[in-house]
Amino acid sequence: xxxxxxEIPTWSPNAAExxxxxxxxxxxxxxxxxxxxxxxxxxxxRMTAGLAMVGIAVTAFFTFKVMGIVSTEGPKTGLTPNLxxxxxIADNLSLxxxxxxxxxxxxxxxxxxxVSAAKExxxxxxxxxxxxxxxxxxxxxxxxxxxxxxxxxxxxxxPSYAIVGFxxxxxxxAEASLKYMIFGAVSAAIMLYGASLIxxxxxxxxxxxxxxxxxxxxxAGGANRLLIGLAxxxxxxxxxxxxxxxxxxxxxxxxxxxxxxxxxxxxSVASKAAGLLLLMRLANVFCQNAGAEVLRGxxxxxxxxxxxxxxxxxxxxxxxxxxxxxLAYSSIAHAGYMMAAAAILVDAGTVESFTAISAVLAYVVVxxxxxxxxxxxxxLVESRNGEDDSITAFAGLGWKSPALAIPxxxxxxxxxxxxxxxxxxxxxYLLAALGEAASGLYWALAIVIVINTxxxxxxxxxxxxxxxxxxxxxxxxxxxxxxxxxxxxxxxLLIVLLVLSNxxxxxxxxxxxxxxxxxxxxxxxxxxxxxxxxxxDPVGGEPVAKDAQGG
Amino acid sequence: MFEIxxxxxLVVATxxxxxxxxxxxxxxxxxxxxxxxxxxxxxxxxxxxxxNRYNGMSGIDGQITSLFVIVxxxxxxxxxxxxxxxxxKNLNTVDVDHGDTLAG
Numbered sequence: 001x002x003x004x005x006x007e008i009p010t011w012s013p014n015a016a017e018x019x020x021x022x023x024x025x026x027x028x029x030x031x032x033x034x035x036x037x038x039x040x041x042x043x044x045x046r047m048t049a050g051l052a053m054v055g056i057a058v059t060a061f062f063t064f065k066v067m068g069i070v071s072t073e074g075p076k077t078g079l080t081p082n083l084x085x086x087x088x089i090a091d092n093l094s095l096x097x098x099x100x101x102x103x104x105x106x107x108x109x110x111x112x113x114x115v116s117a118a119k120e121x122x123x124x125x126x127x128x129x130x131x132x133x134x135x136x137x138x139x140x141x142x143x144x145x146x147x148x149x150x151x152x153x154x155x156x157x158x159p160s161y162a163i164v165g166f167x168x169x170x171x172x173x174a175e176a177s178l179k180y181m182i183f184g185a186v187s188a189a190i191m192l193y194g195a196s197l198i199x200x201x202x203x204x205x206x207x208x209x210x211x212x213x214x215x216x217x218x219x220a221g222g223a224n225r226l227l228i229g230l231a232x233x234x235x236x237x238x239x240x241x242x243x244x245x246x247x248x249x250x251x252x253x254x255x256x257x258x259x260x261x262x263x264x265x266x267x268s269v270a271s272k273a274a275g276l277l278l279l280m281r282l283a284n285v286f287c288q289n290a291g292a293e294v295l296r297g298x299x300x301x302x303x304x305x306x307x308x309x310x311x312x313x314x315x316x317x318x319x320x321x322x323x324x325x326x327l328a329y330s331s332i333a334h335a336g337y338m339m340a341a342a343a344i345l346v347d348a349g350t351v352e353s354f355t356a357i358s359a360v361l362a363y364v365v366v367x368x369x370x371x372x373x374x375x376x377x378x379x380l381v382e383s384r385n386g387e388d389d390s391i392t393a394f395a396g397l398g399w400k401s402p403a404l405a406i407p408x409x410x411x412x413x414x415x416x417x418x419x420x421x422x423x424x425x426x427x428x429y430l431l432a433a434l435g436e437a438a439s440g441l442y443w444a445l446a447i448v449i450v451i452n453t454x455x456x457x458x459x460x461x462x463x464x465x466x467x468x469x470x471x472x473x474x475x476x477x478x479x480x481x482x483x484x485x486x487x488x489x490x491x492x493l494l495i496v497l498l499v500l501s502n503x504x505x506x507x508x509x510x511x512x513x514x515x516x517x518x519x520x521x522x523x524x525x526x527x528x529x530x531x532x533x534x535x536x537d538p539v540g541g542e543p544v545a546k547d548a549q550g551g
Numbered sequence: 552m553f554e555i556x557x558x559x560x561l562v563v564a565t566x567x568x569x570x571x572x573x574x575x576x577x578x579x580x581x582x583x584x585x586x587x588x589x590x591x592x593x594x595x596x597x598x599x600x601x602x603n604r605y606n607g608m609s610g611i612d613g614q615i616t617s618l619f620v621i622v623x624x625x626x627x628x629x630x631x632x633x634x635x636x637x638x639x640k641n642l643n644t645v646d647v648d649h650g651d652t653l654a655g
Contacts, residue, residue: 147616154623158630165637174634174641175650181634182584182647185627186575189591192620193568196598203608205616254653320655 020069020076020090022062023098027135030055034127045123049113052127056102063098066090075514087148092514094142096361097277100368101134104270107372107486111262114483115383126166130266133159137274140242144285146195146205146235149278153191153238156274157184160267164259176258183251187241194234201228207282211289218294229297236301239282242275243335246308253316256328257389261382264324265375268331273364276338280357283345284515287353299346302339303441307448310336314455323378324389326459330415331371333456338363340445341430344437352437357512359429362504366414366422366497373411373490377404380479380487394463396472403484405467407491412460414494417453422497422504427453429505560601567594581635581645585628592624 018025034051041047070076070090077086108130120126136156143149161184165177195205201217201224202210218225237248244252256264283302287295313332320326344356378389381404385393398405414423427449434446497504567590574587596617603613635645642649 147612147619151619151623154627158626161630161634165634168637168640171641172652174638175652177634178581178638178647178650179653181631182581185585185588185631188623188627189571189588189595192623193591193595193598195616196564196595196602199599199613199616200602200606203602203606203612205612253655257653325655 020066021088023059023066023095024088024135024138026055026059026062027131027138030059031128031131031135034124034131038124043121043124045113045117045120048123048127049109049117052109052131053106055131056105060099060102063095063102067092067095067099070095070514087145088139088142089144090142092511093277093281093357093361094138096511097141097273098138100273100365101138101270104266104368104372105130105134107368107376107490108262108266110482110486111265111372111376111379114480114486115379116260116262122166126163129159129163129166130263133157133163133266134270137270140274141277141281143278144207144282146198146207146210149282150188150192150195150238152278153242154188156242156271157188160184160271163263164255164267166260166263170258172258173260174258176255180251180255183248184241187238187248190234191238191241194231194237197227197231198235201231207285208289211286214294215291233301239275239279240305243272243279243309243339244332245305245335245339246312246332249309249313249332252332253325253328256331257322257325261324261375261379261389264328265372265379268328268375269364269368269371272331272335273368276335276342276360276364279339280342280345280360281515283342284353284357287346295346299343299441302343303445306336306339306343306445308336309333309339310448310452311455314452314459317456317459320459321391322389323391323394323463324375326391326463327371327374327378330456330460333452334367334415337427337430337449337452338367340449341433343445344433344442347437352433354509354512355433355436357515358505358508359426359433361508361511362429363426365504365508366426366494369490369493369497370411370414370423373407373487373494374415376483376487376490377408377411380404380483384479391463391466392470394466395470396474397466398468400472400474401479403488404479407487408467409464410491410494411487412463416457416460418457420498421494422501423494425498425501557601557605560597560605564594564597564601567591567597579646579648581638581647582632584647585631585635589624589628592620596620 030052033055034048037048037051041051066076070092075089075091077089109127112126117123133156136152136154136159139152140149140156143152161177161181164180165173167173198210199205202213204210214228218228241248241251256268259267283298287298290298310333313329313334313336317326317329317333320329338360341356341360345353347353381393381397382389394405394408397408410421414421417423417427431446431449434442434449571587571590571594574590575584578584578587599613599617599620602608603611638650639645
């Protein structure tokens with residue numbers, strides 16, 4: 001054992017490396033500050049939210065600074081002494097997701113301020129849990145090492161369990177957080193066991209090295225084939241739990257219904273998007289390095305799970321009477337749509353695979369606006385109805401409070417994916433990515449998505465019918481100004497993004513093109529001609545040799 | 552006398568995994584399910600350490616990973632027990648079958 005330890009070089013990160021991960025460090029600093037703040041400034045909700053906003057602003061400053069570095073010097077890696085792939089990665093994809101998370105954190109905080117802050121005694125704890133889960137999610141998207149992935153998934157999950165049960169005196173909140181926690185703990189345990197088997201087969205937890213070894217190990221034959229497949233499926237199950245893909249979705253509607261609505265909005269977008277982008281990153285590096293024989297299996301597993309996810313999500317949404325539950329099933333269905341694009345990554349390194357990543361990035365941006373708007377209106381309606389989350393609570397809303405009903409209409413129509421809203425154009429990008437990939441499997445997936453869109457139309461329209469065609473004798477009540485403003489901004493942005501769909505697409509293309517291509521020891525990675533041609537970005541997919549060793 | 556090798560450790564780990572899965576599936580008590588989770592996690596730990604020791608791996612990645620798993624298990628157990636207590640305060644039981652308000 002001592003000689004093993006002696007092999008490891010002494011290493012400490014240098015200043016440049018700290019700068020690369022300064023957004024995470026700023027997030028950690030914010031967490032500590034908010035936790036300690038009650039000692040100095042008390043537990044006032046407004047002060048705490050202000051402090052959180054300062055932390056978000058500092059994090060955003062560092063994120064944009066790192067973005068500048070990455071766009072001139074190429075993707076960065078680090079925080080490891082001698083691993084090929086690095087533990088953490090700062091590239092366009094992870095930075096894009098950090099910016100998205102920061103914007104979404106601001107939106108969720110505004111919503112929380114307008115509906116919950118007045119009756120909340122535990123504001124510091126709320127923000128610690130919220131920002132803590134955000135930090136975990138941003139770590140999830142910045143790695144392709146299974147150890148880091150496990151830590152990041154737990155880091156994102158643990159605060160989420162607690163924040164779902166944040167209202168200690170509410171029975172359904174306690175039940176929701178227990179169910180969420182038990183599903184999470186079981187899937188995490190299975191994922192860790194799978195990871196331990198993978199470590200046994202390949203001697204590493206870096207997905208790049210695993211992928212380049214999987215062919216030879218399979219060729220060695222025997223029972224290994226089944227066991228490796230099983231171990232990989234166990235790890236996939238852990239990610240699928242975060243995405244709430246069928247059959248790991250049972251926690252999702254319960255947790256979403258029991259949680260506060262602004263927490264539901266947060267989980268429905270941030271946690272699923274983090275899981276999806278993690279899956280896409282892993283699929284991308286795995287498929288770039290593994291042999292063709294393995295890839296077929298990967299594509300089929302992802303395609304089957306995606307098909308089940310969107311179909312079961314949409315069918316189960318029908319019979320729901322609670323709007324939060326209905327939107328939870330709708331979010332399962334949307335995760336299925338986005339997952340379908342992950343199947344294209346089997347052709348990693350080709351134009352099609354970059355189109356797929358870019359389509360998902362554009363979809364995530366618009367999906368965030370749609371869900372923030374829809375859950376925002378639900379939160380506002382709930383707050384004046386005494387926590388009634390049934391669909392009938394929306395009766396007559398169109399005539400009583402058009403300032404809420406119209407953005408809700410925009411968001412719902414956009415969730416269906418029909419014009420004239422941005423949800424249409426991003427769904428079109430997904431379908432186009434599947435169509436361009438031109439293979440029977442992808443065509444089948446495209447058809448599944450189109451059929452599911454038609455199915456989903458009817459349950460979204462139930463809410464619209466309630467709002468505009470039903471009458472209700474309850475008088476219109478005051479709704480908070482800031483919340484109304486927020487949902488209207490979301491609704492308007494959905495139209496603006498349809499008009500500006502070309503800039504959106506160009507940005508998504510750019511962020512998907514400069515992905516970090518891992519350097520496998522002794523195997524110089526080829527710069528990807530096609531991705532270079534697609535983006536005007538000088539860095540493209542070329543990896544940058546890291547200078548951590550000298551630190 | 553025979554020497555203890557990789558296989559022996561793997562058998563113990565697999566037994567822990569199978570017992571853990573069985574406990575998770577059959578127990579109705581939330582704490583019982585958590586004990587099942589801990590068994591699976593410890594099975595993973597034995598795997599990691601044994602593979603590192605016997606499979607001729609360079610470095611001590613497996614040992615370090617098992618330390619991370621222990622920390623994760625501890626954090627998860629602390630939070631899980633807090634959530635179970637909150638559930639007990641609201642429903643006077645930790646039987647997961649009684650959590651049936653949310654369904655459909």
